[in-house]
Amino acid sequence: MAKRTSEGKSKREIMRCLKRYAAREIYRQVTNPRPAPDNSDLRQTRTALGMTITTLAGELGQWVSIISRLERGHIRNDNLAATYRQWLTNHLKGEAPTAPEP
Structure with a gap:
């Protein structure tokens, strides 16, 4: 948050950035899942x-x-x-x- 605030982004824009980051991570996991190890x-x-x-x-x-x-x-x-x-x-x-x- 501090980094984006220092870039001059509003709270709304910061939330948008966070949502995009989360969406990218979820998409990567859905399209290329890592198999769980056998424990x-x-x-x-x-x-x-x-x-x-x-x-x-x-x-x-x-x-x-x-x-x-x-x-x-x-x-x-x-x-x-x-x-x-x-x-x-x-x-x-x-x-x-x-x-x-x-």
Whole structure:
């Protein structure tokens, strides 16, 4: 907003710019979607370790529902999936798993 205001645009013109930006992003996603990664291995690995979803959610600092939806493929969060996978890998190796950086 500050950039567009400094260019001399009115609030109405700024809103138009934002809407166009959003429309371009949505159009790109609709016409060329990125396939969601397969995260089915996360739940299998977690249960093989005997880890409850509540414990894992606490370790990662996430809500249980977010972890569950990620495992089932209902949401896409590549950063969380990578953190989750790394945490499981460290746990499998016997290393002391660390909480992710916020």
